[in-house]
Amino acid sequence: MSAALLQIEDLRVRVGQSRRQFEAVRGITLRVETGEIAGLIGESGSGKSLTAAAVLGLLPQGAGLTGRILFEGADLHASLRSGTVRLGRDIGFVPQEPMSALNPTLRVGHQLTMPLRYHERLSRRDAMARACAMLERMQVADARRVLAAYPFELSGGLRQRALLANAFLMKPKLIIADEPTTALDVTVQSEVLTLLKNNARELNTAVLFITHNMGVVWHLCDTVNVMQAGVIVEHGRSRDVLSNPQNAYTQTLRASLPEQAGYRQRIGAA
């Protein structure tokens, strides 16, 4: 098999103090191909966010990691150390909480242009123009105002669009998105997800999308990996897996969806 864009092989992550260590990710293997949107779905404690943190090299201190993480066929963490792969430039990240991910004391424009000025040595003016264009791509009507604003001045939807723009800014090959829409209203969520999907397709960016929401996976993802207690229990084309799950846990998840449980009849016909 040819090398995938991102390849995780037998990844294990131990967390906790030395005496009471706990293996939270227990040997997972998954691939994300170039331009593919891959879902990683599971409930709290399944290890899905730790997996993302492991890929990004952002594990909490004292966490132990074994297994291999390959990016374009080379060991990712070695590449990060040597600088051949850089976060922000080659791998983008969209966090869950847009408020805590943005620095509250810096204008959005400052935060969006920093990576451009650092990685591409752009002038302030050119970096601002790039950030502005990318915000417009994210259908921000008044991009100049957003760049001049502090995060608290923006709505949750605008903040998440700014973070999407930030992730796509350097046109990375891979974006890791950790539940980027859980804090948003459903109509805003659907707008943000559509933007993520369309831009990923147009820019041929692969996405590893972490979520607990099966409906979101259905609409967004090409493939899905279902995670339970640190193990991937099922994977495949997302619509195949979700419409006809083979694994008992995936079946339980699917049966938990309220819309699968039917409607109530009006009581005591008035």
Next chain:
Amino acid sequence: MRELLNVIGLGVDFSLGSQTLFGGRRKLVALDELSLTVGEGECVGVVGESGSGKSTLGACILGLVDPTRGAIRFDGRDVTRLRRDRNPDVAKAIQIVFQDPSGSLDPRLPVWQSVAESFEIHASLRRSERRDAAAALMRSVGLGEDMLDRFPHALSGGQRQRVAIARALATKPRLIVLDEPTSALDMTVQAQVLDLLLDIQERTRVSYLLITHDMAVAGHLCHRIAVMRSGRIEESGDARKIVTEPETPYARALVNATPRLGA
């Protein structure tokens, strides 16, 4: 079906303070001419996005916010600006379950005491009797004896929400306001808590007013749904009808924005 709760033309204004030193005070209309009924044993869903006013409606019904206009009738009685501390019978009859059970339970009390707290106010029972009553309530929500002396931090999110439900049931309420009762829970746990709420309603014929942003949850739990936007009811009717064939553009947008399998 007998009407239990009747909200008539309810309006709430919040004062925002003035923008400039000499400017007049601005006001925000949180609820505007809102009318709604909940029958006995019925579950009515109020679905809306953040800022739609759905939680303000719940607060008015509980007597936590005084409405500016309109009236709230409960079991035929006007309770619009009724002080609940001076009318314990009304306070007992209308209870609430909040979204975040870790924030609504006292972290310093073993959970049985949180469940039994209302007995201290509303009934004169000895400590051992209160504990037995709490144990019975906790059994009715699927929590065993071994949970009684635990503190909230030692429970899972689903167990904490069961404690919050047991606590609401302690006064034998006739109406429970459920304010996003499952949105902090995992999918499989949410399904269990929804089943429990259905089961309790069948057993006790308590009425629910479900406040939620989740159309799918409302569709499953509710008989009727009212879709709220900017303090008004945009559309209301039979739950199945609202979820499958909404008429107004906003209700349709809400339903279509809900990510579902195969839709």
